[in-house]
Amino acid sequence: MIDQVRGWIDASARVVVLSGAGISTDSGIPDFRGPQGVWTKDPLAEKLSNIHYYLADPEVRRRAWKSRIASPAWDAKPNAGHLAIVELERRGKLHALITQNIDELHQRAGNSPDRVIEVHGSMRRFMCWGCGMRGPMEEALERVRSGEEDPACRDCGGILKSDTISFGQALVPEVIDRALQAAAEADFFLAVGTSLQVYPVAGAVEIARRAGARVVIVNAEPTPFDAIADAVLDGSISEVLPAITSGRESASRFRH
Ligand code: NAD
Numbered sequence: 001m002i003d004q005v006r007g008w009i010d011a012s013a014r015v016v017v018l019s020g021a022g023i024s025t026d027s028g029i030p031d032f033r034g035p036q037g038v039w040t041k042d043p044l045a046e047k048l049s050n051i052h053y054y055l056a057d058p059e060v061r062r063r064a065w066k067s068r069i070a071s072p073a074w075d076a077k078p079n080a081g082h083l084a085i086v087e088l089e090r091r092g093k094l095h096a097l098i099t100q101n102i103d104e105l106h107q108r109a110g111n112s113p114d115r116v117i118e119v120h121g122s123m124r125r126f127m128c129w130g131c132g133m134r135g136p137m138e139e140a141l142e143r144v145r146s147g148e149e150d151p152a153c154r155d156c157g158g159i160l161k162s163d164t165i166s167f168g169q170a171l172v173p174e175v176i177d178r179a180l181q182a183a184a185e186a187d188f189f190l191a192v193g194t195s196l197q198v199y200p201v202a203g204a205v206e207i208a209r210r211a212g213a214r215v216v217i218v219n220a221e222p223t224p225f226d227a228i229a230d231a232v233l234d235g236s237i238s239e240v241l242p243a244i245t246s247g248r249e250s251a252s253r254f255r256h
Contacts, residue, residue, distance in 0.1 A: 022193025078109035130158020
């Protein structure tokens with residue numbers, strides 16, 4: 001199956017990748033819903049990602065700031081899965097990289113920022129809920145480290161949060177439109193490391209399928225879209241992706 005998928009990619013001109021938290025677990029960042037997921041292990045953690053609890057409860061915000069400071073993402077390095085997608089871009093095949101991730105590891109791995117569509121924003125920026133002011137997250141974290149448990153906006157006194165889309169918060173229409181448009185333009189669609197449970201992003205799989213793209217899912221657990229995929233590969237992402245995205249010569253190294 002690996003060889004067949006690699007052949008499909010070799011024959012494609014417009015590969016669109018949709019990535020989720022699973023591509024970053026081998027970089028040491030836990031996902032939400034996998035067996036070692038943050039929510040699987042601590043269901044209360046879901047509150048920290050919910051905008052209604054976050055705005056209503058200062059205690060939730062204090063916990064959220066502590067958890068941001070402690071995030072393993074600050075020291076995380078891209079892994080072989082991220083690098084495999086850089087290889088797709090180097091080969092001129094990557095049309096767009098839609099990511100639900102907020103860790104910026106795709107850009108750190110070497111994908112051009114203009115190909116990466118971040119539908120859930122970035123944890124490396126903060127934003128003010130009151131006036132919309134944005135800035136580098138490090139600035140806000142420095143205030144927390146210096147003793148402000150729930151730092152307020154210096155311009156308007158509003159509530160600060162990470163510049164990511166929390167649950168219950170609206171997506172940015174232009175960004176999601178761009179992502180779904182890219183899915184419609186794909187001739188090969190690769191969903192990787194996502195449980196495909198969050199809409200409308202998960203709908204990109206069906207959009208690509210209807211537009212005639214081949215669809216391949218790389219994920220350790222089943223997803224609701226497995227039945228419409230041309231192939232489902234459930235191995236480790238950092239092993240499977242390099243095997244399917246590298247050109248013909250180098251791929252022989254990965255053959256089982
Ligand atoms: P998810 O947690 O719902 O699903 C991740 C999937 O990846 C799981 O089905 C799991 O089995 C699979 N997986 C994990 N590691 C794998 C590996 N090494 N090989 C193969 N499969 C693996 O993730 P999601 O669908 O992206 O939804 C979670 C939401 O939370 C996203 O919208 C994202 O914004 C956010 N999130 C982001 C990060 C990050 O930026 N790294 C981390 C956690 C959550």
